[in-house]
Amino acid sequence: MQRADAVIAGAALSGLSVALALAEAGLEVVIVDRTDPRAAVAGDGDIRTTAISLSSRRLLTALGAWDAVADRAEPILDIRVSDGDSPIHLHYDHRTVGDEPMGHIIVNNDLKKALLDRLATFPGVTIAPPGAIAELAITPGAASLVLADGRRLSGAVVVGADGRESAVRALAGLRVTRLPYRQSSIVDTIGHDRPHHGLAHERFLPGGPVALLPLSGNRSALVWTERTAVAERIARLDDDAFAAALTERFGDSFGTLRPLGPRRVFPLELVVAERFVAERVALVGDAAHAMHPVAGQGFNLGLRDVAALAEVMADAVRLGLDPGSATVLRDYQRRRRFDAASLMASTDGLVRLFSNDIGPVRGVRDLGLGVVERIPPFKRMAIRHAMGTLGTLPRLLRGEPV
Numbered sequence: 584m585q586r587a588d589a590v591i592a593g594a595a596l597s598g599l600s601v602a603l604a605l606a607e608a609g610l611e612v613v614i615v616d617r618t619d620p621r622a623a624v625a626g627d628g629d630i631r632t633t634a635i636s637l638s639s640r641r642l643l644t645a646l647g648a649w650d651a652v653a654d655r656a657e658p659i660l661d662i663r664v665s666d667g668d669s670p671i672h673l674h675y676d677h678r679t680v681g682d683e684p685m686g687h688i689i690v691n692n693d694l695k696k697a698l699l700d701r702l703a704t705f706p707g708v709t710i711a712p713p714g715a716i717a718e719l720a721i722t723p724g725a726a727s728l729v730l731a732d733g734r735r736l737s738g739a740v741v742v743g744a745d746g747r748e749s750a751v752r753a754l755a756g757l758r759v760t761r762l763p764y765r766q767s768s769i770v771d772t773i774g775h776d777r778p779h780h781g782l783a784h785e786r787f788l789p790g791g792p793v794a795l796l797p798l799s800g801n802r803s804a805l806v807w808t809e810r811t812a813v814a815e816r817i818a819r820l821d822d823d824a825f826a827a828a829l830t831e832r833f834g835d836s837f838g839t840l841r842p843l844g845p846r847r848v849f850p851l852e853l854v855v856a857e858r859f860v861a862e863r864v865a866l867v868g869d870a871a872h873a874m875h876p877v878a879g880q881g882f883n884l885g886l887r888d889v890a891a892l893a894e895v896m897a898d899a900v901r902l903g904l905d906p907g908s909a910t911v912l913r914d915y916q917r918r919r920r921f922d923a924a925s926l927m928a929s930t931d932g933l934v935r936l937f938s939n940d941i942g943p944v945r946g947v948r949d950l951g952l953g954v955v956e957r958i959p960p961f962k963r964m965a966i967r968h969a970m971g972t973l974g975t976l977p978r979l980l981r982g983e984p985v
């Protein structure tokens with residue numbers, strides 16, 4: 584039996600980040616995943632890249648994990664959003680709001696490795712041997728995860744960072760709302776003749792958005808969303824046919840496109856927990872809310888959970904209070920619920936507004952794009968929203984210590 588301040592279920596992006604934030608605050612944490620996290624980053628289990636917003640980068644810098652990925656992170660200097668063949672488009676230039684890039688594209692495995700390396704410097708952090716979660720037991724003053732092999736990990740709080748199908752969430756009796764999109768995203772790396780100059784370009788088409796996001800050299804990360812049956816068919820095409828289908832949809836503004844692989848299809852679904860906390864349990868990341876990648880905000884939203892949870896737990900410990908008490912977890916729930924619900928609702932609205940070819944709807948969205956493009960305050964607000972710097976932010980997202 585192992586006892587800590589927090590037991591974290593899930594050692595992917597959210598679980599490793601929350602472990603590091605709590606460790607930085609001086610808390611003892613135990614992390615467990617059904618797969619070995621070191622082996623996971625060495626393989627190609629997660630081939631995705633992530634658009635990290637400015638506030639997320641500030642958090643990762645404050646946690647000492649950014650320097651290790653900085654050289655391999657590609658800055659986003661411009662964003663272009665276009666709607667099919669419409670001449671109206673949105674163009675965000677980072678200089679509209681300051682000197683810093685709007686965000687960076689990082690390879691998920693690079694970030695996981697940086698988080699694992701940083702975690703290894705904290706004596707109070709234990710990465711338990713892999714194990715699947717079987718039971719959750721709540722006793723006065725403690726919560727325990729019981730693993731399938733009988734091991735028991737106990738702490739003041741169990742943090743569910745175990746993804747969209749979270750076992751912790753189910754065991755805690757937290758219900759979810761699900762909205763299937765019947766869309767899937769094809770992910771690949773694309774080589775191109777012309778330089779991207781830091782441009783992230785997203786083109787909305789009736790089947791779903793196609794985005795090319797800047798990587799080092801003349802390469803971009805592709806996130807191409809289509810109805811699921813179409814996505815599966817396209818993903819099986821050979822490289823020449825795949826490049827031709829992509830060029831047909833995306834155009835040739837980057838020159839000749841070449842898929843570099845590996846290629847994978849991710850089915851999409853909106854899943855949101857009705858509550859993010861239960862007795863001695865808190866959810867973070869996709870376990871709390873999984874969303875469509877159209878706005879590249881899923882993990883950024885997860886980091887906002889991480890910042891808020893670490894802050895309320897660290898403040899409790901500093902005051903000599905129980906970091907897993909109902910008051911502390913209620914505070915976390917209060918800080919996160921509205922922000923997550925509003926981002927999910929706006930992202931879902933965006934998907935539905937753009938994933939069709941209905942004439943009057945096309946007219947309305949082009950009007951919307953035109954308004955945001957031409958009215959500077961709207962545009963600045965949209966950019967700051969994408970950068971994650973709007974509103975009252977927890978300390979870590981402002982780049983301050985937890």
Ligand SMILES: Cc1cc2nc3c(=O)[nH]c(=O)nc-3n(C[C@H](O)[C@H](O)[C@H](O)COP(=O)(O)OP(=O)(O)OC[C@H]3O[C@@H](n4cnc5c(N)ncnc54)[C@H](O)[C@@H]3O)c2cc1C
Nearest residue numbers: 593595596597617634716745746868869879880881882883
């Ligand atoms: C195509 C695509 C593109 C995306 N692009 C972006 C982007 O540009 N920007 C952005 O911010 N977000 C993006 N996202 C979202 C982002 O990838 C996710 O929000 C993020 O990866 C979620 O991480 P997580 O750690 O919460 O969950 P997961 O990555 O799902 O990790 C859950 C972990 O828990 C473990 N686990 C699960 N069940 C159990 C169990 N029963 N027992 C033990 N362990 C268990 C798993 O092994 C896994 O390691 C994108 C998503 C997709 C699909």
